[in-house]
Amino acid sequence: MNIIVCIKQVPDTKEVRIDPVKGTLIRQGVPSIMNPDDKAALEAALRIKDGMGAKVIALSMGPLQADAVLREAMAMGADEGILVSDPQFGGADTWATSATLAAAITKLEYDLVLAGRQAIDGDTAQVGPEIAEHLGIPHISYAKELRIEGDEVIVKRQFEDRYQLLSAKMPVLVTALSELNQPRYMTPRGIFEAYREKQVTHWQRNDIPVESENIGLKGSPTRVIETNPKVMKAPGTKIEEDVEKSVQYLIEKLKEKYIL
């Protein structure tokens, strides 16, 4: 069984600030990480590999620095890493990105394509389902649970207020929520092998069978006109206890902070 996992390198948005004048992300000095939902997708693939055996291919489109997330994927246990990178692909919106990635996937054998629900730097949640449309295969989004039975994938799909249990015959694309699992750590050995013994395959424009009108900035119908920062509010803590216990908790917290 072959599983392709689509991975994006994103700026760690916990560290990102927005330029108050230009309204754009200040990316300078911000560490790049593997997009968290994609990491859950990779972990799901690796668990299938651990359980029943599979070849796991990590696929990413991005600048050459995105090599690092593919090495990370291999250090976690992916068998191969493929980086689709070419200046001509630059500036792509979700349409151009999905067209390019889908074309890259047609060059590979696959039973299952996994992607994260959405990237933390764009939050569109479009690329995964769009890849499935380009490939002409079914997709199931928002997977909170996932398992393989025979030639089918069974997915518990999460909505705000309910779940759906869906199954689809492979090949199929599934987008993963971070809640799907707790991704494993890399191992030191995995890291050293990823850099010293393995290669990331590099595909450029001419390696990808995609029409020129569907790639890069020119192939992107979407334009971002303006980005504005929202006032950030710290996440709250919800305590579901009776009055007595809640008050006790509150007092302890206030004491902890030396307010009482």
Next chain:
Amino acid sequence: MDMNFSKEHLMARQLFHDFAVNEVEPWAEQTDEEHRFPKEIVGKMQELGFMGVPFPKEIGGQGCDTLAYVLLVEELAKVCATTAVIVSAHTSLAADAIAQFGNETQKEQFLRPLAEGKKLGSFALTEAEAGTDASGLNTKAVRDGDSWVINGTKVFITNAGQADIYVIFAMTDKTAGTRGISAFIIEKGTPGFSFGLPEKKMGIRGSSTCELIFEDCRIPLENLLGREGKGFGIAMATLDGGRIGIAAQALGIAEGAFEKTITYVKERKQFKTPIAKFQNTQFVLAQMKTEIEAARFLVYDAALKKDSGKPYSVEAAMAKLKCSQVASDVTRECVQLHGGYGYIQAFQVERMMRDAKITEIYEGTSEVMKMVISGSLLR
């Protein structure tokens, strides 16, 4: 600081950092407070290969190097010095002694499970009357038929009781001084081998420290590590490597306390001003940072020398001397900048100051480091 690290070292450092912050730091206070050996954390590190970082893959290790191992110990020590020393004593003392001096059978039997993380290691040289002066060892090993019979007591042994495999040193010829010392490998559970009560320590309180007691303990002849009478050289060579681990631990302790202090001085207000705005605070921080970076160069240099197969005994001694001094000085200054809050547990620098002191003592005191360094100058 840009040490021109390879990408794999940078990624390994990120892994160790993430693990330390997510898995180790939440338990550091409890580990200290309850004098509790962090078994669960050690278990996780064993699964992830952290207990075999510098050893070849062929023997079950991770196939990395000393530098990666240093980064591991450093990142762990930033949040919990106890966890760092468990890894250090296991890796660069117990396992490395066997890696350097064991024969193929011993490597397969003892190093493999240590490097694979299936077993924990410990190294036992010190005795009540033999600290810096190893010739004062009273533990005896006598050949009797197809066994060695060991009698004696080791003190202050890190990982004692928790470890499965022990590299120990005993006199096979008391009249020959250090030339009468031999090294042996002994497994927990061997009849005649027991443990004393845990010591109550000033710092690194979660690490298990107690006596090893040998009473007519019989081990097979083939458990002699290296040649008979060569134990002193084995101990010294192993401790050279161990000192890199302790230097990394000391560096990590200093960095951990420093990071906490940077956060604190920005938040703490006196005279309606964050204390970071006062020049005294700024100058103390500047001095501490400079000392930390100087210490860092020494420990990374010693690790790189070991990895490139060059002599590193003096570099390791300088690294340990400097890093342990820096750890003690920096943590003390960090407590001072915290004022009264530095003296209570909640802000952690109190623990780090207590943890720092041992790095000037174990695996060769600062005075021994000076003997090693000056000895190389005045030959």
